[in-house]
Amino acid sequence: MKQPDRPVGLVGYGVYVPRYRIAGKEIARIWTDGQGGVPVDAKSVPGPDEDTITMSIEAARNALARAALPATALSAVWVGSESHPYSVKPSGTVVAEALGTTPWISAADWQFACKAGSEAMTASMGLVGSGMADYAMAIGADTAQGRPGDALEYTASAGAAALLIGPAEESVAVIEATLSYVTDTPDFFRRADRPYPVHGHRFTGEPAYFHHIRSAATCLLDQMGRTPADYTYAIFHQPNAKFPQSVAKQLGFSDAQIAPGLLSPQIGNTYSAIALAGLCATLDVAQPGDTIFMTTYGSSAGSDAYSFVVTPALLERRHRAPLMSAYLSRQEFVDYAVYVKWRNELVLG
């Protein structure tokens, strides 16, 4: 269990989800003649002018707005993603520039599968907790890829979440502790210069997602002397609708505890952003004194578990930026033809 010397918390948070959606049934119409079930009802689709950088900027601006801090107060802007627009040329500097934090800023990109954003958050805890900085922005954002016709195409979606880490006494939620559980379990990967990832089919379940989340979550609960019943809410990584519900049940969390943060049925899996966005959506409804448990997961990256306590400051800051519900209700459905055009799946010439 890791705890910084100087208590830290979230002084701001923000999300962004593109307005466009494609229905799971629309994808099934193309590939399975509409037969069989779909893993999520719909997923978010980035518009033609949106990418990990633009979405990161939107989410980070929302986080700054909630904190009511100038961008220049930040000491770090860290962007976690597995879909950085450039292989060589950082997203972090563009985001830092757009936020207005440059040039006296630490900026970096993180690639750590679906827990790149949460790893940036843990690093931010260290930066602020050690006293090296007062404020750091940890962002998880993705425009995830899925091979046309592959199971991933139904879920790989787009979105961003930004968490502004600062001193606990200024926070809307104090981060009590965290721990990481990391193994090299390659259930999902994308080699350099390949457009789509490869996944290990059923191997992605028990030995990968479930084992890592259970291990991290159980260990943190044990070390803190807590049980699932001690938490008001919980959030788990959401590669589809079923996995987070299953792992919650395995660990002893109820449907009601995970309900506010369960986003995948509506927007799919936003990869580095999904668990953090679930946390933000939970903060949208939480009350002072509520406790929140979160466990992220990234393929071949492991799981990070966190424990939060909500402070009274949340009530006044919550409405300074759009709630997740606003992004969820802002929906414009596109058909498969528009989707493949925007995702550059069409071979031109």
Add this chain to the structure above:
Amino acid sequence: MHNVFIIGTGTTPVAEHYMRTLTDLALEAFGAALQEVAPTVTPSDIGALYVANALGESLAGQSQLGALLATATGLVGIEAIRVEAAGASGGVALRQAAMAIMAGVHDLVAVIGVEKVTDKLDPEVEAGLALAIDSDFEAEQGFTMTAQWALLMRRYMHEYGYAADAFAPFPVNAHTNAVSNPGAMYRFAINADKYRKAGQVASPLNMLDCSSLADGAAVLLLASERRVREWGVPAIRIAASALATDTLALHARRDLLWFAAVQQSATTALGQANLTHTDIDVLELTDPHGIAAALALEASGFVERGTAPRHAADGGITPTGATPLATGGGYKARGDTGGASGVYQVVELVRQLRGTAGAAQVKDAQVAFAQCLGGVGATAVTHILVNAER
């Protein structure tokens, strides 16, 4: 010819054993089998090892399993071979082992059925399984085993006027029985309604009518009559062993819905044992799909052609029916362990004959019939087991 007896059995649970190797699985099952006869029988009594495995090269990256497992089990230097006949590997290995005792060459031999498949992704697994069908005429064209069974099911429905739902009783029975088998992969019940709603895999075969390929190992220890008497251990006699073959390619068969090799091996086995169909108390068949069980029941002579689904619907294949089938869950719910399946079948039947099969126990089971197929009935091996006291 010497009599042959089964004196020890062992299995691993059928599962996705991601953290374990082929050798790990074989060792666990081998240790369990030895445990049944220890301390009377020791590993040094074993004269030969027969390894049943279908997919070692393509999915486990390993051949020469005889020497590999002889060394791993501590039987260093022993005579050991691997037997491959696709899904029939287990039955064929058992027959080879039994013949060594019948011939008086050995007094105690071990059969290890083992398969390790879950380290590979679906396309590689499909390609591995397709090695069991005709390469030139079928696999080369993209045909798979599942597609072949689906074609036979479609033809069966056409010939005899059944809907796809008519095959539901086979997986429903398998799942019901698996609930009480601690080593089964899918220990939950299903019903006809769930079967109807299941997604298609290869129409008309749906998800609940297709077995899952999984990892596992099963072991049999076979002994001569001389040794059984000397040791005084409980034993099950192998009353018959018969192997027959047919064309791999379906188009080369005169009658798609008649498994000639199954008919031949079943008839020969019953003749060897001097038994009739009504003497058989419990069966294990190659049943990855309902259609497979139906065609095997018919060609083996247990029911008339075109009547197997009705027989199953009337309760004929449940533990209280005339032909109790898949009492440990069968391929569908115990899990399909490829070349090890034929050994798992016999372990299940030994459980039945010992009266230790729990909720799926067939009352007073004395005679059991094990039949496994390679490919779509290209190799058929039938064994008949009887309680030694009989």
